[in-house]
Amino acid sequence: MPAPFRRAFELLAVLRSAPAFHPDGVLYEGRAEVRGLGPLAPGEVDCLVRLSKGVGTPRGVGDLLGIAVRLLHHLPVDVLCTTAPGIKGWRRYLLVPRQTWSGATLTSLMWWRSPAGERLQVIVQAPDAGLDSPEPDVLLDRLPVTFTIRVVGPAGEVQSGTIRVDRRSSLSRPDFDPVLHSPLPWRLAPRGVAALRARAYVGSRAGQAQTTSDRAV
Numbered sequence: 406m407p408a409p410f411r412r413a414f415e416l417l418a419v420l421r422s423a424p425a426f427h428p429d430g431v432l433y434e435g436r437a438e439v440r441g442l443g444p445l446a447p448g449e450v451d452c453l454v455r456l457s458k459g460v461g462t463p464r465g466v467g468d469l470l471g472i473a474v475r476l477l478h479h480l481p482v483d484v485l486c487t488t489a490p491g492i493k494g495w496r497r498y499l500l501v502p503r504q505t506w507s508g509a510t511l512t513s514l515m516w517w518r519s520p521a522g523e524r525l526q527v528i529v530q531a532p533d534a535g536l537d538s539p540e541p542d543v544l545l546d547r548l549p550v551t552f553t554i555r556v557v558g559p560a561g562e563v564q565s566g567t568i569r570v571d572r573r574s575s576l577s578r579p580d581f582d583p584v585l586h587s588p589l590p591w592r593l594a595p596r597g598v599a600a601l602r603a604r605a606y607v608g609s610r611a612g613q614a615q616t617t618s619d620r621a622v
Contacts, residue, residue, distance in 0.1 A: 430457030430471075431541040432574040435549070437476055439566035443556045444517050444525060444588040447564070451477045453579060454570050456506070456541040459487060467504040467539050472511055472529055472552070473581040474568060483586035484554070486511035486529045492557070497526055506536035506543050517587060518594035525563055525591075528555045544570055 437452040439445045452474055459469030469487050476482040488503045489512035490496045497512045513527040530553045536543050544550050549571045556564035584593050 428457075428461045429541060430455045430473075430578070431544075432576065432578050433544065433548075433570045434572050434574045434576075435568060435570040437474065437554070437566060437568045439554070439564055441556075441562075441564035443564040444519075444591045445476070445482065445556060445564055445566075446478060446588070452568060453477065453574060453576070454568060455578065455581065456544065458539065458541060462539075464540060465538070467502045469500055469502050470506060470509055470511070470539060474529075474554075475579055475581060475586070480589065481586050482588045483581045483583045484513065484527050484529075485581060485583050486513050486527060488512075489514075492528050492530075492555075497528065497557075504539055506531045506539065508533045509536075513583070515583075515593055515595070517591040519591050523558065524594065525556050525558045528557055529553070529568070530555075545573060548572060 433454045433456070435452055435454055436449060438449045439447050441447060454475075455471075455473040457471045457473070459471050462468040471485065471487045473486075474484040476484070487500050488509050490499055490501050490510070492510055492512075498514065500512075500514065503509050509531040511529040511531075516524045516526045518524050532550060532552070535547055536550070549569055552568040552570070554566050554568055555562055587593050
């Protein structure tokens with residue numbers, strides 16, 4: 406199972422000449438602020454933010470909208486969330502396509518698990534108005550734009566904060582990976598799903614590297 410699973414994502418990345426999922430995206434730079442005690446270090450930190458379409462539908466067509474945030478601590482932390490129907494209970498465990506970014510709620514779907522067994526998810530919410538498109542470049546004429554971020558568990562909110570997107574980035578897209586870049590000592594869970602997700606990322610990166618190598622020949 407592991408090798409064929411990884412290979413499937415590698416082939417998909419080769420076919421797309423892009424990441425296997427969320428192939429269409431725009432990278433931005435900004436500043437994140439986190440309040441409260443929890444997995445994320447409190448305070449302010451620079452960040453990279455990538456908005457993307459999960460499937461890669463034609464322009465103007467709704468999709469599973471995704472936000473990837475890299476908190477640029479000494480050991481970076483990656484947060485990846487996709488549009489969900491809501492923030493409470495079962496709604497955090499489902500993904501739904503959306504026609505616009507305005508008012509979108511996005512969930513990490515999986516959770517971080519502490520050594521003591523505590524489980525926490527991440528929720529990101531987009532502004533309620535002004536982002537009337539599903540496209541990743543929707544922010545370009547509206548910057549700066551502020552998203553909210555919340556770390557939540559069965560007992561409620563543990564941490565909250567903001568992600569202020571200031572400008573489009575000229576940097577190369579980083580390899581966002583929430584399995585490799587979880588906030589220590591927390592780990593992405595469930596463990597079996599995290600292991601499959603790690604193999605998917607390895608396969609996708611291998612496929613992108615192969616495409617790059619082919620272009621260089």
